[in-house]
Amino acid sequence: MDKKIPVISIVGIHNSGKTTFIERIIKILSEKGYKVGTIKHDPKGKAKTDTPGKDSYRMFNAGARQVVLASPKKITSYIRDDDYDPSDIIEKYMVSDLDIIIIEGFKGYRNTDKFEVIRKEEDRDLVISEKEGLKGVITDYYPYPLKFDVNRPEDFAEYIEKHYIKAEKHL
Known part of the structure; x- marks a missing residue:
């Protein structure tokens, strides 16, 4: 990657x-013209990312290291990789x-500032x-020096x- 893209983590x-x-x-940042990328952690591998029986699913399950599904408005990539962290991604x-x-x-990823979502109904302490x-913290009650209202x-x-x-980004 040529430029250093700022990265933050939302945990909870x-x-x-x-x-x-x-x-x-x-939605807010995109409407302002910013390009936002996300990485979603699925530690248990439960998220459905492809439809059984479809070509891309069949190719990946046949053993392909990577399958790229190109559509008119999006490109989806399935990559077989079991040794990664967010920096690699x-x-x-x-x-x-x-x-x-x-x-x-x-x-557990250490290379980013983290903001924890903690809501009153959870009745718990911080996890990090x-x-x-x-x-x-992003909260509706939790006291912390830097906090943001989960509803704002x-x-x-x-x-x-x-x-x-x-700051030099021009819209």
Whole structure:
């Protein structure tokens, strides 16, 4: 990758609202003209990414190391790789013209600032610490020096824009 793309992580427990919050951030930033990339962690491999019986599914399951499915409005790539971390994914697979990459999950990944989603109904403590890269929380109650209201994603989007996306980016 030629340019250094800023990367942040949104972490939290299962069903804490990470994906919904990220989806709202992507929409806000995209509407402002920014190019947002995401990496979604699926540690248990449960996400459906291809349809059984379809050609790309059959090719991958026959043993192909990579299958690229090219459609008029999107390109999907299935890659057989069992030894990776987010740095590998960013270096090998992310397009280079992105303004920001948002990682969902990968709590143990150390090379990024992390923001934890924690909601009142979860009634729990944080799952990561400052030592592990915690920069702030996205919450509806939790006290933390840097916190964002989970119901006001526009505030977090503004923070990302100001602190992570290059200021010289012209819209």
